[in-house]
Amino acid sequence: MSTERERTPSPTISEVAEAAGVGRATVARTLGGYGSVSPKTRDRILAAAKELGYRPNSIARSMTTGETRTLGVVLADVGNPFFAGVLRGISDAAREAGYDVIVLSTDESVEQEAAAIEVLVDKQVDGIALAPAAGRRETLPHLDVVAKRGIPLVLLDRLVDTVAADAVVINNREASREAVEALIAQGHRRIGFVWGPVTNEPAADADDLRRILDHALWSDGERLLGYLDALERAGIPFDTSLVTHVLKNEQQATRAVLGMLALSDAPTAIFATETDALTGALRAMRQRGLLCPEDISLIGFDDSSWASVMTPPMSVVAQPMHRLGVLTAECLLARVAGSDAPVATHVLEASFIARDSVAPAAR
Amino acid sequence: MSTERERTPSPTISEVAEAAGVGRATVARTLGGYGSVSPKTRDRILAAAKELGYRPNSIARSMTTGETRTLGVVLADVGNPFFAGVLRGISDAAREAGYDVIVLSTDESVEQEAAAIEVLVDKQVDGIALAPAAGRRETLPHLDVVAKRGIPLVLLDRLVDTVAADAVVINNREASREAVEALIAQGHRRIGFVWGPVTNEPAADADDLRRILDHALWSDGERLLGYLDALERAGIPFDTSLVTHVLKNEQQATRAVLGMLALSDAPTAIFATETDALTGALRAMRQRGLLCPEDISLIGFDDSSWASVMTPPMSVVAQPMHRLGVLTAECLLARVAGSDAPVATHVLEASFIARDSVAPAAR
DNA sequence: CTGAAAGCGCTAACAA
DNA sequence: TTGTTAGCGCTTTCAG
Numbered sequence: 001m002s003t004e005r006e007r008t009p010s011p012t013i014s015e016v017a018e019a020a021g022v023g024r025a026t027v028a029r030t031l032g033g034y035g036s037v038s039p040k041t042r043d044r045i046l047a048a049a050k051e052l053g054y055r056p057n058s059i060a061r062s063m064t065t066g067e068t069r070t071l072g073v074v075l076a077d078v079g080n081p082f083f084a085g086v087l088r089g090i091s092d093a094a095r096e097a098g099y100d101v102i103v104l105s106t107d108e109s110v111e112q113e114a115a116a117i118e119v120l121v122d123k124q125v126d127g128i129a130l131a132p133a134a135g136r137r138e139t140l141p142h143l144d145v146v147a148k149r150g151i152p153l154v155l156l157d158r159l160v161d162t163v164a165a166d167a168v169v170i171n172n173r174e175a176s177r178e179a180v181e182a183l184i185a186q187g188h189r190r191i192g193f194v195w196g197p198v199t200n201e202p203a204a205d206a207d208d209l210r211r212i213l214d215h216a217l218w219s220d221g222e223r224l225l226g227y228l229d230a231l232e233r234a235g236i237p238f239d240t241s242l243v244t245h246v247l248k249n250e251q252q253a254t255r256a257v258l259g260m261l262a263l264s265d266a267p268t269a270i271f272a273t274e275t276d277a278l279t280g281a282l283r284a285m286r287q288r289g290l291l292c293p294e295d296i297s298l299i300g301f302d303d304s305s306w307a308s309v310m311t312p313p314m315s316v317v318a319q320p321m322h323r324l325g326v327l328t329a330e331c332l333l334a335r336v337a338g339s340d341a342p343v344a345t346h347v348l349e350a351s352f353i354a355r356d357s358v359a360p361a362a363r
Numbered sequence: 364m365s366t367e368r369e370r371t372p373s374p375t376i377s378e379v380a381e382a383a384g385v386g387r388a389t390v391a392r393t394l395g396g397y398g399s400v401s402p403k404t405r406d407r408i409l410a411a412a413k414e415l416g417y418r419p420n421s422i423a424r425s426m427t428t429g430e431t432r433t434l435g436v437v438l439a440d441v442g443n444p445f446f447a448g449v450l451r452g453i454s455d456a457a458r459e460a461g462y463d464v465i466v467l468s469t470d471e472s473v474e475q476e477a478a479a480i481e482v483l484v485d486k487q488v489d490g491i492a493l494a495p496a497a498g499r500r501e502t503l504p505h506l507d508v509v510a511k512r513g514i515p516l517v518l519l520d521r522l523v524d525t526v527a528a529d530a531v532v533i534n535n536r537e538a539s540r541e542a543v544e545a546l547i548a549q550g551h552r553r554i555g556f557v558w559g560p561v562t563n564e565p566a567a568d569a570d571d572l573r574r575i576l577d578h579a580l581w582s583d584g585e586r587l588l589g590y591l592d593a594l595e596r597a598g599i600p601f602d603t604s605l606v607t608h609v610l611k612n613e614q615q616a617t618r619a620v621l622g623m624l625a626l627s628d629a630p631t632a633i634f635a636t637e638t639d640a641l642t643g644a645l646r647a648m649r650q651r652g653l654l655c656p657e658d659i660s661l662i663g664f665d666d667s668s669w670a671s672v673m674t675p676p677m678s679v680v681a682q683p684m685h686r687l688g689v690l691t692a693e694c695l696l697a698r699v700a701g702s703d704a705p706v707a708t709h710v711l712e713a714s715f716i717a718r719d720s721v722a723p724a725a726r
Numbered sequence: 727c728t729g730a731a732a733g734c735g736c737t738a739a740c741a742a
Numbered sequence: 743t744t745g746t747t748a749g750c751g752c753t754t755t756c757a758g
Contacts, residue, residue, distance in 0.1 A: 008511045008512060008513070010512065012750095012752085014751080022728075022729085023728065023729040023730070024729080024730090024751090025728070025729060025730080025731095025753085025754080026727085028752070028753060028754085029727095029753095032752095032753075034753095035728095035754095036727065037727070037728085038728085041727085041728085055484070055485055056485070056751090056752080057487075057751050057752070058485050058487065059422060059425050059431070059487055059750090059751080059752090060426060060734095060750070060751035060752040060753090061751080061752055061753075062422050062734095062752095063422050063423060063733095063734050063735075063736095063750085063751075063753090064733080064734055064751085064752050064753045064754080065734095065752085065753070066734085068422070070465070070486075078441070078447055078454060079447050079448045079450070079451030079684075079685070080447075081444055081447065084441055084442050084443075084444065084447035084450075085442045087441050087442070087447075087466075088440065088441050088442030088468065091441060091466065091467070095467070100467070100486065101465065101466060102433070102463050102464065102465050103450075103454065103464060104454070104458070104463070105451065105455075121418070122418055122419070122421050123421055123463065124420075124421065124422055149371060149373065250668055275668070275669075276668065279668040279672045282672040283671075283672050286672065304669070305638070305639065305642040306638075306642060306667070306669035306670075306673075307669075308642075308646075309645040309649065310673060310674070311673070311674045321442075322442070375734095375736085376735065376736065377735080377736095385744075386746075387736085387737095387746090388738080388744075388745060388746075388747095389743085389744060389745075391738085392743095392744090395737080397737095397738095398738090398743090398744095399743065400744085401744085404744085419736080420734090420736070422734090422735080423734070423735035423750090424735080424736055424737075425736095425750095426734090426735075426737090426750050426751075427735085427736050427737045427749080427750055428736085428737070428750095429750085
């Protein structure tokens with residue numbers, strides 16, 4: 001933990017200027033591609049720069065220009081396939097425009113989100129894409145700095161209506177409704193929902209649940225609303241015992257589904273709104289020796305190559321993850337470039353992919 | 364694309380100094396936590412700083428200190444679950460130490476890798492973690508700059524022996540050998556391998572193949588070596604037609620496995636060294652109406668919750684992705700902190716998880 | 727078309 | 743213990 005690494009420092013603009021026998025400013029103009037320089041000196045400078053292996057010092061540049069050509073991305077978990085896919089999209093679009101990306105994970109914690117934002121503001125990123133941590137839909141005070149500093153912000157995947165910023169989201173509610181309707185169309189009336197809001201006191205009825213969801217900030221909340229919509233349209237009574245209320249990890253999902261399965265009036269179908277919820281349900285069914293779709297029909301969220309090679313292939317609501325990322329970045333970059341278009345919410349469509357995990361309900 | 368955003372500029376150290384009625388340096392010392400300051404003025408400065416909402420300008424700091432507290436990570440694809448998992452590990456360890464992470468994907472292209480490295484060097488990251496693009500094991504000239512500039516470098520997942528840098532890898536060869544031996548133990552002698560090297564002229568024999576692999580830089584290459592080892596130990600002749608030689612995407616894997624299945628002496632088991640290879644194999648089997656493990660035994664690479672809820676649950680070689688990332692970051696951060704320990708290669712163990720996708724070979 | 731010079735906000739060496 | 747000062751490398755007026 002001690003000795004110095006030898007660092008051959010990168011040549012500076014002054015050295016290039018000296019080598020080319022001109023002033024610093026002329027070099028800056030040439031290399032920066034602005035102002036005008038006579039072809040002769042231009043060539044001389046270019047030659048000298050190449051000779052010395054000159055590379056502009058981006059930090060010094062940022063210092064004077066105030067821009068870092070870096071975007072910040074804050075999301076729940078980079079390791080999660082959904083966010084990883086979105087990040088890839090953001091990253092691709094950013095790179096295209098000559099920007100790089102700093103990523104921070106929050107694990108759905110508001111504290112970590114605040115810390116992440118602070119880091120990004122301090123690092124002076126040119127723009128921030130934020131997938132807000134799940135939780136209550138209250139003002140996010142840590143975003144005040146972002147606004148005050150005039151840093152462009154785009155909300156990703158989750159909408160916070162108290163924040164006046166562009167947003168890019170999925171039509172979670174409608175897509176979920178469609179999925180549940182596909183179940184209902186096959187005669188299912190007892191449909192389990194994984195995952196509902198984490199709570200000790202499950203909602204008493206649909207209206208109560210709607211009230212809870214109204215204050216939540218949360219993709220699954222929208223999906224639950226879609227579920228409720230489908231039920232309502234079909235005139236199917238809402239049963240609170242068919243909605244999970246536990247911490248969101250696969251084990252809990254398994255346990256919750258096991259609980260539903262033990263009900264005297266057990267569900268004949270399950271709608272799982274995340275991959276973990278689906279695999280948890282599958283695990284529970286396996287434990288009880290139940291088959292899909294013979295015993296229970298299943299619909300999941302987020303497509304993957306696994307879903308389509310399962311036995312049976314799983315019907316899912318597929319989100320355009322990459323596209324979501326690309327659009328987010330484009331939106332953000334437009335603001336960074338100075339766009340003053342009115343704040344807008346872009347809604348991308350998730351698509352229901354029907355495969356073989358849904359069968360008619362047994363009478 | 365025009366009007367200015369109002370940016371309330373962050374207060375500078377001078378403003379704090381003025382507000383507190385002291386010199387700039389005193390403020391710097393107080394806020395920077397070095398040198399010594401009298402408790403009195405210290406409090407006054409802290410109060411003023413808080414009052415003004417002072418935040419140090421990290422760019423200006425980097426300008427003088429030469430460090431950015433940022434790490435660069437270059438990998439094939441952030442959207443890939445394996446790399447996403449590794450990135451999460453790197454990110455966690457980096458954050459712990461007060462560092463942030465810039466990620467760049469290369470899609471296994473050497474050109475993109477070179478471009479990524481250039482970007483990171485220009486951005487003056489304090490260290491770089493690189494999962495080299497698959498390809499020929501030749502010197503990577505774009506790494507010269509990194510060495511010349513004395514930027515710490517850690518190789519990740521793939522070993523390049525021409526580069527003198529720390530490395531963190533998996534025991535691919537041994538883990539694969541074990542997996543294949545598990546197949547052999549069940550009486551399998553015709554074992555398909557997905558994925559081998561992309562080539563038009565498949566190797567004539569095992570030695571030829573070894574020679575090819577010797578020049579390749581590629582995790583699957585090590586895995587293929589492990590396969591060869593297992594075959595050799597068991598005295599099973601190597602058959603080139605059981606190794607795929609196509610582009611690495613799921614469709615190609617499907618096609619290649621379809622080809623193997625059409626062989627008069629078709630494989631009774633398949634070892635798939637990536638998730639895409641496994642799902643491709645499953646898809647091919649499904650198309651031919653073949654069942655796992657009754658007709659074909661299967662072993663995949665990389666665990667996921669999907670693998671364990673499949674019918675049947677898939678046996679896999681599981682890599683400690685998160686740990687791999689953490690160790691990489693720790694290793695890199697130690698160098699950044701100035702460690703001059705001898706260059707080392709850390710080998711993490713992948714573990715074989717036996718589930719139900721392997722059955723005894725039919726006689 | 728070109729050069730000189732100021733200054734971005736901070737750190738660090740030196741004086742007081 | 744404090745303040746003064748000199749840069750870090752670049753961009754950007756402003757003269758020439």
